[in-house]
Amino acid sequence: MRPVHSFALGAWVAPGPDPREIESAITGEVIARAGGSALDMAAMRDFAVARGGAALRTMGFHDRARMIKAVALHLRERRALLYDLSFDTGATAKDHLIDVDGGIGTMLVYASKGRREMPDGLVYLDGDPEMLGQSGQFQGQHICTPKQGVAVHINAYNFPVWGMLEKLAPTWLAGMPAIVKPATSTSYVTEACVRLIHESGLVPEGALQLVTGGVSDLFDHLRGQDVVTFTGSAATGLQLRSHASLLSNTVPFTAEQDSLNASVLGPDAIPGTPEFDLFVKEVVREITVKAGQKCTAVRRIMVPEVSMDPMQDALTKALTGITVGDPRDPAMRMGALVSAAQKQDVLRAADRIGQEAERVFGDPDTMAGLRGAFLPPMLYRCDAPDDADVVHQTEAFGPVSTLIPYRDTGHAAYLMNRGGGALVASVITHDASFARDITMVAGAFHGRLYFNNRDSMADATGHGAPLPHMVHGGPGRAGGGEELGGIRAVLHYMQRTAVQGSPDILSAITGAHVTGASTDSGKRHPFTRAFDDLAIGDTLVTPARQVTLKDIETFAVFTGDTFYAHMDEEAAAANPFFPGRVAHGYLLLSFAAGLFVQPDPGPVLANTGLDNLRFMTPVSPGDSIYVHLTVKAKRRRTETYGEVRWQVTLYNQDDTQVAEYDLLTMNAY
Ligand code: NAP
Numbered sequence: 001m002r003p004v005h006s007f008a009l010g011a012w013v014a015p016g017p018d019p020r021e022i023e024s025a026i027t028g029e030v031i032a033r034a035g036g037s038a039l040d041m042a043a044m045r046d047f048a049v050a051r052g053g054a055a056l057r058t059m060g061f062h063d064r065a066r067m068i069k070a071v072a073l074h075l076r077e078r079r080a081l082l083y084d085l086s087f088d089t090g091a092t093a094k095d096h097l098i099d100v101d102g103g104i105g106t107m108l109v110y111a112s113k114g115r116r117e118m119p120d121g122l123v124y125l126d127g128d129p130e131m132l133g134q135s136g137q138f139q140g141q142h143i144c145t146p147k148q149g150v151a152v153h154i155n156a157y158n159f160p161v162w163g164m165l166e167k168l169a170p171t172w173l174a175g176m177p178a179i180v181k182p183a184t185s186t187s188y189v190t191e192a193c194v195r196l197i198h199e200s201g202l203v204p205e206g207a208l209q210l211v212t213g214g215v216s217d218l219f220d221h222l223r224g225q226d227v228v229t230f231t232g233s234a235a236t237g238l239q240l241r242s243h244a245s246l247l248s249n250t251v252p253f254t255a256e257q258d259s260l261n262a263s264v265l266g267p268d269a270i271p272g273t274p275e276f277d278l279f280v281k282e283v284v285r286e287i288t289v290k291a292g293q294k295c296t297a298v299r300r301i302m303v304p305e306v307s308m309d310p311m312q313d314a315l316t317k318a319l320t321g322i323t324v325g326d327p328r329d330p331a332m333r334m335g336a337l338v339s340a341a342q343k344q345d346v347l348r349a350a351d352r353i354g355q356e357a358e359r360v361f362g363d364p365d366t367m368a369g370l371r372g373a374f375l376p377p378m379l380y381r382c383d384a385p386d387d388a389d390v391v392h393q394t395e396a397f398g399p400v401s402t403l404i405p406y407r408d409t410g411h412a413a414y415l416m417n418r419g420g421g422a423l424v425a426s427v428i429t430h431d432a433s434f435a436r437d438i439t440m441v442a443g444a445f446h447g448r449l450y451f452n453n454r455d456s457m458a459d460a461t462g463h464g465a466p467l468p469h470m471v472h473g474g475p476g477r478a479g480g481g482e483e484l485g486g487i488r489a490v491l492h493y494m495q496r497t498a499v500q501g502s503p504d505i506l507s508a509i510t511g512a513h514v515t516g517a518s519t520d521s522g523k524r525h526p527f528t529r530a531f532d533d534l535a536i537g538d539t540l541v542t543p544a545r546q547v548t549l550k551d552i553e554t555f556a557v558f559t560g561d562t563f564y565a566h567m568d569e570e571a572a573a574a575n576p577f578f579p580g581r582v583a584h585g586y587l588l589l590s591f592a593a594g595l596f597v598q599p600d601p602g603p604v605l606a607n608t609g610l611d612n613l614r615f616m617t618p619v620s621p622g623d624s625i626y627v628h629l630t631v632k633a634k635r636r637r638t639e640t641y642g643e644v645r646w647q648v649t650l651y652n653q654d655d656t657q658v659a660e661y662d663l664l665t666m667n668a669y
Contacts, residue, residue, distance in 0.1 A: 004034035004188045007198065007210040009047050013037050020184050020213060025090030025336040026326055026372040032188045035213015042221045044179060044209055048150035049225075052177025052206025057146055060121050062636065064173050065114030067202055072107035074200040075165075075193065079104065082161055082193060089160065089186045090336030090373060092327040095290050098465070103165030103193075106484075109468035110169035117487050118173070120635035120642075121511045126496055129506060129514050136516040141506050144494035146175030149225030151493055152218065154240070156231045157183030157338050158293040158397075160190040166468070166484060167229055172207065174493035176227070179218070181211040183232070185338050219243045222251045227493060229481070231256040231295070237479055254492065255479030256472070258395040259295055260419030261286075263463060264412050264438065265303040266429025271310045274454040279303075279428040280311075282452065283401070284318045286464050287377050288334045292399035293342070296424050296464040299395060302412055305405040312381060312403055316361045319377045324367065336372040337398055343373040346398030350378055352390050357382035357402050375399055385415055392418040409434060413441035421476020426450040426463040447474035447482070513537050513632040513647060526631065527598035531642045531667040539630040542595035544653065547583045549621035555587045582618040588625060588659055589613075592650050596629045603668040605641055613661040617652060624653045632662060641666045 004022070005012040016036030024031045056064060075082075083096045091099065118124055126142035133139075151171045155163035164180050171178045182190035194210045197203055211218070219240075222228065228251055230237055237255040240246075246253055263283055269275030286298035303311045327335030337343045347364060362378035380402040382391045391402050392415070406412040416425050416438075425446050427438055430453040439449060448470060452460045466472035471485030483489055499509055503517035513519075519539035523529070526538055556562045564571040565578050573580045589610075598604075619625060628649045636642040644667050650658040 001030065002032040002188055004032050004191050004212045005210075006037055006039055006212050007194055007208070008039050008044050009209075010205050013039060015213070022185055022188065023339055024088040024372070025338050026088060026328075028340060028371050028373070031088055034184050034187050037213065039211060039216060041216050041218040044211075045150050045218070045221045045226070047206050048177040048179060048209060049148065050206070052204055052208070053146070053148055053150065053175070055204030056172065056175045056177060056207055057122070057148075059175070061118035061124065061173065062115050062120045064175060065111045065118070068107050068114070068169055068172055069111035070202045071197055071200060072104045072111065074202065075107075075196055076104050078196050081196070082189060085189045085192055086160070087328050089157075089189060090291060090327060090338055092332060092335045093330065095327070095335065098289065099159045099162045102465075103159070103162035106162065106166045106468040107169045110173055110490075113468075113486055114173045114490075118490070119511065119633065123510055124491075124494065125510055125512065126491070132500060137502050138500065139503060139506055139514060139516070140498055140500045141510060141514070142496055142498050143510060144491055144496050146494055147225045147227060149176070149223060149227065151176045151178045151227045151229065152181065152215075152222065153178055154181045154215070154228070154230045154232065155183060155190070156295070157185045158290060158295070160186040161193050163231060164190055164193065166466075168208070169468075170484075170489035171493050172203075174490045176493040177207045179209045179211060181215050184213060185342075187212040220245050222246065223249050224251060227252045227254070229254045229256075229483070230479075234258050234477060234479070252492070254473075254481035254483070256295065256423070256481050256483060257477065257479035258397070259423040259474055259478045260299045260392055260395060261296055261422050261424050261463075262300040262302050262416045262419065263298040263426045263428070264406075264416065265307060265311065266427060266431050266434050267304050267409075268431040268434065269428055270307065271314075273430070274457070275428050275430055276307075276310075276314070278452060278454070278457050280314045280318050282426060282428065282463050283315060284322070284377075285462065287319070287379075287399050287401050288322050289464065291334055291337050291375065292377075292401075293337060293397055294464055296466060298401055298426070298463060300391065300415070300419070301401055301403045302406050302415055303403065305407060308381070308383070308403065308405045312360055312379075315379055315403070319361055319379060322377055324374055324376055325370070326372075334377065334399065336374045338373065340373050342397070343375060346375060346396050346400060349394050349396035350380075350398075350400050352394050353380050353396060353400065353402060356388040356391050360403070362399075379403060393420070409437045410441065413438050416442045417445040419445070419477065421474050421478045421480075422446050423472065423474040423478045424448040424450060424463060426452065428452050430454060445475060447471060447478060507536065511536065511633070513630055515647070519628075519630055525598045526629065527596075527604045528600075528602050530603045531634065531636075531644065531669045534631045534634065534644060534667070536631055536633065539628055540596055542627045542629070544624040544626040545591055545595055546624045547587070547591065547619055547621065549581070552581065552583050552587065552621060555584055555590075559584075559586070561586070578618050579620060582620055583623075585615045585659065588615075588619060588650060589661075591625060592627045592648060592659075595625075595627045596648070605666045605668060608643070608664045608666055611645075611662040611664065613659070615659045617656050617658045619652060619658055625650050625658055627651075629663075637666065641668050643667075
């Protein structure tokens, strides 16, 4: 019998005298006990804030990203332990890849995005500075800094590892500590994962605490700097989001709830097309992976009326090949539901669906001989979906799905939307106009739309897979929340603040040069100074260079760019943008480099790109240009070099801006 501990105030706490029993999904035997311990929730919150939050906030985004990567690699080396435990939740070896490897992979993506897309500092910049006054000496910038409370993550039972890690990664990257409360029925897997993280010694004390069992009075102690995320049923979500303390303290609450996800077969995808076969494959996978206990599983299968019979035949044939049994047996394609209670829940929901639809595949009685919480895949068929209600409203959280006909594009989108807001819908079609028309009607009701066909199927990641790069969540019934989506999720754990002030003030706060801030042009050429010797605001002002007609013609002939604006005085003058022949923009960029480059070997290793290039004023033959090159931002990239972002501004002889861009170089430390 495994006692499932909580981890509170830096110590492991055993279950109390009246814990909940947890059964094996495979045998039905009690294998673990959890909960019932008297945890001091107020102290846990304070501990998270005072220790975990304080320690995380002294680290920059890149330090935290490195920490997340190290934790992920630590878990990856030890994942076999988590696989082993997960079998008892009913999951097959393939299911472990989604939960365990999926969770670790999500952490790795966040670690990488944190280093590539966030600054090497403490403040995240949301957008560019806004000019708020005439002279440029009063500007605004949106910044994000970590919330100074704790993130409470309440997770569903179906993904005990992924559910925790996909929320921890953005939370930690933002700089917030977390208290994780897994669903009791699979909490032994989460507990093992938290033990591995704790044993790694990679995470500051207080950055992660674990509550197994109930959360007691935790919500009473939450305040406006805290965040609650919830994944689970709509009923629990409603109960939690209406907690008086969350409402009176305006604690942000993000929910990921049930979802009546649809998969739609395009009218073009008739039997015999690659799309028809792809649809069968995707739908069967979504019904059977994790025994259908996936928030994104396909609950409603929508096909053109004429394809109902062929699709029913194809699905029936494919589902016949699904072996159900002990997930430790590699021959089994589908494991068990998490518990006998969950199995009963699913059967009750299936019975309700059965009032409006006919079961055409999968008899639960065939599993009666098995001890665990086993069910076969069950396919229903509803020929009158407009009159149906339960079919569009009932999430049987198991291997249950309903086949539904649609008449035309509008009808398909209407039926999709009858789910009342969903996490995802897939559309299998090779007809781009059908995809576009569906999107215009169903987009607002869905957090994600997944299109797949013969062109994308080799690469496609699957209807049901929430990816760290893309948002996961949905409107209405799906909870109205949003997770993942790259750096978007990190911002849920940060406060966005509009800061207004002079460029010097904004530069000091953001750690990035703001146009108009003081510069220092009194030092050695910046290309001769190592990464660590460059300060934000260091500037080189070059001498001027005249641009002649001969320069323009030579460049035109050399590059082949003989566009009339450079070569034909009359045609150029007729163009509303030009006074006559003008220099090529690319010629000006090249001359700018010629003006600011220091040619000798030195710390500048490579030019890796230009961002935000704008040509503002045409340069006519006889005009001159000079350049301001200013260190705008820096980020360390590897052990030996970092990236320098230079603000480059070209001026003409009247000090009017001609062009502006960011130049990126890699510089040795
Ligand atoms: P659930 O019964 O609503 O439980 C979800 C979580 O809430 C569990 O950790 C549960 O803990 C906790 N909880 C329940 N009552 C609570 C209370 N009064 N105070 C604090 N915490 C409380 O859902 P589930 O059965 O675990 O999961 C299945 C549901 O989750 C399905 O409806 C599915 O669609 C949904 N789901 C959604 C997503 C998504 O991303 N949208 C993902 C996965 C699952 P205990 O276990 O200790 O009761």
